[in-house]
Amino acid sequence: MWEEMAESAESLAAERLRMTDKMAERNQWKVIQAFQKHKVSDYHFAGSTGYGYNDRGREVLDLVYADVFGAEAALVRPHFVSGTHTIGTALFGVLRPGDELLFVTGQPYDTLHNVMGKPGDGKGSLADWGIGSSAVPLDTEGQVDWAGVERALTDRTRVFAIQRSRGYDWRPSFTIAQIGEMAERLRRLRPDAIIFVDNCYGEFTEALEPPQVGVDLIAGSLIKNPGGGLAASGGYIAGRADLVELAAYRLTAPGIGGEVGAMLGTTRSIYQGLFLAPLLVSQAVKGSIFAAAVFGTLGFDTHPKWNDPRTDLIQAIRFRSPEPLIAFVQAVQRAAAVDAHVVPEPWDMPGYGNPVIMAAGTFIQGGSLELSADAPIREPYIAYMQGGLTYAHVKLAVRQAWEDLRRRNMID
Template structure:
């Protein structure tokens, strides 16, 4: 399957990262225990897994799922639903829930992820975006070292600023993802300037990569996708919002309708998978983090620049690898696809994907369509040609994907 060069690289990388893997195992234990304690606290039983139809009135499984999520995330309340179609939808619901015409959203971690650009929109765009509804938007670029520009943030906060936006993950940018500790520092800074400001964190890719979550260091509202970390690879769809009770309630009115909120919503047979996915999430996230560490060590050995490096602290799943041209990038992504258990025969090519500003190539041989807790990789075809690898339900699959990608690049005489 692999030539001797690739196997030698594998053995060398695994020796280098040995102690780092032990640290990740200890993280998995702590987060797994935290989730199980939440299940026990709310006496989760098999009758909670029953489905509901119609309005979904008195769906005790749905209600307990919200309570468990809130407890795990150290929040007052949570809204966990299969009705969220994506992370972007979930984030949009949270923002529209708490913002009103005349308010301002200020992103203090630079330009958000590409798919949110249309949610923010432009004044009068007719799409129903935030700015189309008269909600102002501003952003503060990060400093060259990737840290927040606190001086500029202080200058940009005005009486109109209702929500401060923080993106935990790097998105399609060459910067470090923010740790929970760093997010806590941002929260304290902006609250000193404007105590009533709502701090919202896009938590996608970050759940269970650390011992704590942003809601435990002062964030008022967080949101994420269930086909990423907290779904554990089993959630078939959905998203979650967690935080202060009043803000979660406002978001629930945006998801359904004012006066209805989270009191209704048939779960349509998804409840068991959402519970079990959360139960598995600390383990599967740990497997994916191990895969990212392995990939970083291996590509560093080959002379490529990786971010984060294999021994850097991690606060999300994403492993960025900078290539020297589009040929390397495309060969890498296609190699990840070749290692998939599902659709390994499919050859991904760059295409104009809805919500993105550049052609994107995406390896996504997954059981859940677009499930990025599963081994996947994607990249916009633009300089400086960075591939973003994430996920892997098992460390073994992560290794297979990385090694296949390298072998693919060797076979094409790119290495």
């Protein structure tokens, strides 16, 4: 019975799967051309220690990333501990006391709420430094509420922020074309403002990246798409050279910036991960398409649907109660190669407003280019599945979820 369902889902989504393979080829060639342009050689993989002065591998890595993302400059470091840290570094780098940050795509991902903070919170948040933050909710169609943006705009607005992926929202992720349209309209509203994009989960899902459509600055995590499953930690910031330099001063210290930073033996894996990223991102995207086709056939609401355009890795599946939601996430863990014997349970995870359950049987802790799933335990009961270094692995997880839910009479 499962074999019939899997074959039916793949047949249904065959054209979308083929298009994903073609996108991987296009992005793979782009990465290789950047490597060739900057003459990447074996000696660039050598490690550095101490201050890391004159680390040519690190310097060329920044140049390669800048070219791949269509940016003037880039800062790629293993010293970023997460996507939130990388985004926070970029924002603190370009904002000053008295400025305001305005998210035009609704409230950002939960872990950024503490970065934005509250006045006088004593945590060193943006608000604690006198930097205001606000977010304009999306309209009923999940699009930018432009009237709301104009009302929220003040003389202090310095940065417009866009979250490319859906986060924990039941909405479409924003395509590069949509981000380009946003950038154009925001530029008309405030020509001197900085347009920033949280690019997490979106890299290599399309042919272009945000700096190529008018965005000033982007940030993302190396343990997501661009690390290719090999980068053990880190993040990147890319965009206008002056803004990247300001972010580098925040990461290290003013006057030092990106000129130092020992790579401590990570350089080879970051380069090789970037080389592999277009292929592995396509494997994860194909897995999400397959999951949407299977669960959509079973009558579940999925977002995006199997035939919708893809601009990130994330597949959302909505359940009717917490029990099947928890069972689904636990099934993803059971399908893992690492820690398959562990049974995840909801818990009060730091940085989140509700109990969260996370399946993450990964080689890199928290590596969400690898197969993982998580969900806040709140209505509506939505599981967010992402990643998968191989399409076959995602198919196994979907089968495990189908079997577990069926055995527990949670699906027909």
